[in-house]
Amino acid sequence: MAAKPELQEQISHLPHQPGVYRYYDDEGIIYVGKAVDLRKRVSSYFTKQDHNKKTQQLVKNIKRIEFTIVNSESDAFLLENNLIKQHQPKYNILLKDGKTYPYLLLTNERFPRLIPTRNKQPDDGQYYGPYANQGALNVLLELIRALYPLRTCTYNLSPENVAAGKFKVCLEYHIGNCKGPCVGNEDEAAYQQYIQQIRQILNGDLRLPRQYFREKMTAAAQEMQYELAHQFKQKLDKLDEFQAKSTIVNASLTNIDVFSIASNEKAAFVNYFKVMNGSIILTQNLELTKKLDETDAEILAPLIMQLRQEFASEAREILTNVPVGDLPLPGVSIAQPQIGDKRKLLELSIKNVLYARKEKESMNEKSKDVNEVRIMEQIKKDLRLTELPKHIECFDNSNFQGDNPVSAMVCFRNARPSKKDYRHYHVKTVVGPNDFDTMYEVVTRRYRRLVDEGASLPQLVIVDGGKGQLSMAVKALKDLNLWGQMAVIGIAKRLEEIYVPNDPLPLYIDKKSESLRLFQRMRDEVHRFGITFHRSRRDAATLKTELTDVKGLGPVTADKLLNKFKSVKKIKELTEAQLVAEVGKAKAKVLLNYFDQQETATPATSVE
Structure with a gap:
């Protein structure tokens, strides 16, 4: 362009x-x-x-x-x-703004709280995340609250307020989820020890809290406090269970970002793993609509930059399934591993992204199927049919001032075009522009052939036209002894008017009905299909008539030239040597003389 x-x-x-x-x-x-x-x-x-x-x-x-x-x-x-x-x-292509992702906020108060939020206010404390979805955040929050007795109240627990006895313990204290720092029952140093371990967990490192609970369990057992030792054992089990759900290959894979991409014509699907200390601490699947004809590398490269920024990744190693070139990430290596544990990790990401793509395509296909059944049921209801119209055929005639009359038929199966079943018809028995007789001929030819071949008949036949075309289609079916085996309707020029046999008044269907939309689509399609065929036939007839009028040039030579050069204009532009190469000296001379005579016979015009 x-x-x-x-x-x-x-x-x-x-x-x-x-x-x-x-x-x-x-x-x-x-x-x-x-x-x-x-x-x-x-x-x-x-x-x-x-x-x-x-x-x-x-x-x-x-x-x-x-x-x-x-x-x-x-x-x-x-x-x-x-x-x-x-x-x-x-x-x-645009990625969703990260402000919509949830975070965990560890407040900077005395006796800090851990709360979920979507609004970042830097002065409030330290934020962890964002998390790919609310479910992932809830799992982590539930684990931490099960391990540590954190307060959830919003009181200002300054030493002065606590000493003054301004607060009372709440239900959380009575059920054992909080130790009551609001009334001075919680040691601040012990509470800060919890916070230190929580920070480790939020950073994806479970070693410190695991060591802490193991030491507490051992000490309690040695002092024969078996009930307390069992409580610490339960907390250790929770940590192990949490890590078991996310451990990949081995613990030596630390601080790695993994990206994989799979796409189709319309969309790209991206999977992101954030790996720390052998565990996937975050996973995210994205679907992006393609705006232009972007390659996978062109889509993935900026996404790597943006996802790392959104999820605060400081990983020094990135694994991808497609080369993305050099990114402006100093000190960060990018690779496509082919063997080993890193390859297994990448393959897991690829497995996830391929599943996401397959699931989306499957949902789209199911949605199409549901839509099509709904449309067919609506047609059955609107036209009062006895069966679902899974097979519909639509006919239209085309001619220009009575010349080159042709007809076309398009076929829809399950409310979708079935182009392999489309048919063109050269009108054989009708002379001149007679739409009624033409409709009778093509309907007769179509269904006589289906009967002869033992093929299935449509449940609905549509003819483009009013009462006249409809009556000729009905007559054709009656003459073939097929009347009653399929429904027939005619579509008038005003699309909302549907004519049915034996009813002088048209049937009006709601303009918003899906039935009417499908009929309009079929009529537009049969018009396009028929007019294209008519034009090609008319143009071919015009060209062949002009060349076959040349004395000394036979129809075989004319066809040969037209098939190769497509138009008389292009043939005129050939040099004498080119014409000789195509048809020989004698015929080339005949053509050149003919073209010269045409130019001489055409008077020159001027524009003023």
């Missing part, structure tokens, strides 16, 4: 340097991209011929181009990512 003159002027002044380019329409930025060579990259949008429809639409909407030169490809990557998040352009 060639650039408009004003855009071509802008492109010609782009530098051969790395940078970020921005496309604008009348309302603002519609796309942000990065490039190693700005001029080459931007030019490719207007010179390549194989863009998909979405990219073609983007190019059509570009009214203005702006760019920023940077020092390196890494700088371009960072600037592109920031501009996309800032402007959220229409044609860029």
